[in-house]
Amino acid sequence: MGLLSGILTLPLAPVRGVVWVADQMALAADRELHDPAVIRSRLAALNxxxxxxxxxxxxxxxExxxxxxxxHGRRSVVCQ
Known part of the structure; x- marks a missing residue:
């Protein structure tokens, strides 16, 4: 990124930061949702x-x- 484009896009920095944080949160939630250890512990709690x-x-x-x-990796499961 050049100096001029960096200066011109500076007002958008907070927006890019919020988007990055939202992306990181979505990735973390997806990892936790599909982590086999987490799913097994949820099965144990369910039992x-x-x-x-x-x-x-x-x-x-x-459930x-x-x-x-x-x-088993079937990601087309809809949460209820």
Whole structure:
């Protein structure tokens, strides 16, 4: 970036900074959502909730299927 273009685009610096932060947050959320260790811990918590009677069988199976789809890399899963 040249000196002149740097000076001319200086007013846009805050906007570029906000866009960069938003991109970084989206990447971090995506990594966490699809991290196998996180998914396994969510499955374990789900099983514990079901065993303690906090979830119906239908709700348990629906969420378990969604988490297993995520774990096996089927990214077309829609969050509910």
């Amino acid at each position: 514990q909730e079901y065993e303690e009677g906090h979830l119906s069988t239908e709700a348990f199976e629906r 378990e299927d969604r988490l297993l789809d995520l774990l």
